[in-house]
Amino acid sequence: MRLIHAICAAAVLLASAPAHAADPVWSMNAASCVPDSETIRNDRHNTSSAFISHRTGNVDLIRVICDVSNPQSFQGSLWNLVVTYRDSTGTGATANVLASLRRTSRTTGTTALVGSFNSNSSAAVAMNKSVTAFTHTFNFDASYYRVEITLDRASTSEIVQAVGVAIEPGAE
Numbered sequence: 001m002r003l004i005h006a007i008c009a010a011a012v013l014l015a016s017a018p019a020h021a022a023d024p025v026w027s028m029n030a031a032s033c034v035p036d037s038e039t040i041r042n043d044r045h046n047t048s049s050a051f052i053s054h055r056t057g058n059v060d061l062i063r064v065i066c067d068v069s070n071p072q073s074f075q076g077s078l079w080n081l082v083v084t085y086r087d088s089t090g091t092g093a094t095a096n097v098l099a100s101l102r103r104t105s106r107t108t109g110t111t112a113l114v115g116s117f118n119s120n121s122s123a124a125v126a127m128n129k130s131v132t133a134f135t136h137t138f139n140f141d142a143s144y145y146r147v148e149i150t151l152d153r154a155s156t157s158e159i160v161q162a163v164g165v166a167i168e169p170g171a172e
Helices: 002-016 036-039
Strands: 026-029 046-047 053-054 062-067 078-088 095-105 111-118 127-136 145-154 160-169
Touching: 036 062, 053 127, 078 095, 078 111, 095 160, 111 127, 111 145, 145 160
Parallel strands: none
Antiparallel strands: 026 160, 046 053, 053 160, 062 145, 078 127, 078 160, 095 111, 095 145
16 A cells, blocks of 8 residues: 555656756856956946846946856757846847857867857847757866856947846757
8 A cells, every 4th residue: 555655656746846858057147147347347237136237327338257167967969048138129239138158278268159149039128038059069178168148238228138047958
């Protein structure tokens, strides 16, 4: 009888467990990323516990750098770069949120683009989560990895915010 209860309990747990195929192997809140020197020097940005955005009255470019770590989790070659953001202009070219995954050789310092996202590819004007697929075999022995998030706007009436970025396994 105990065996039947144990089997039933296991079945219930398995049936109610969420699917983990899209669990991120790495994620970072944008406010935890490091602003570049121009962003800091010119006091261009605001951070909150939820996002990074332009300081009131500022329209200059903001760039933050998010160090990618956790190499044991990066298995496979199909990936998604996931960005949670807001771009009040949608596909309009006057404001955008960009995210670029870059690798830098640990021996030569050469940098290469691995995957990228541009908010102008979506008509969404409210808070949005977007997924961009890319193919790459991560090699933390040979390269350092980072995600650069850039916020740009032409007018103070435009809203661009970055909440965070993640790297998730893609569809195999």
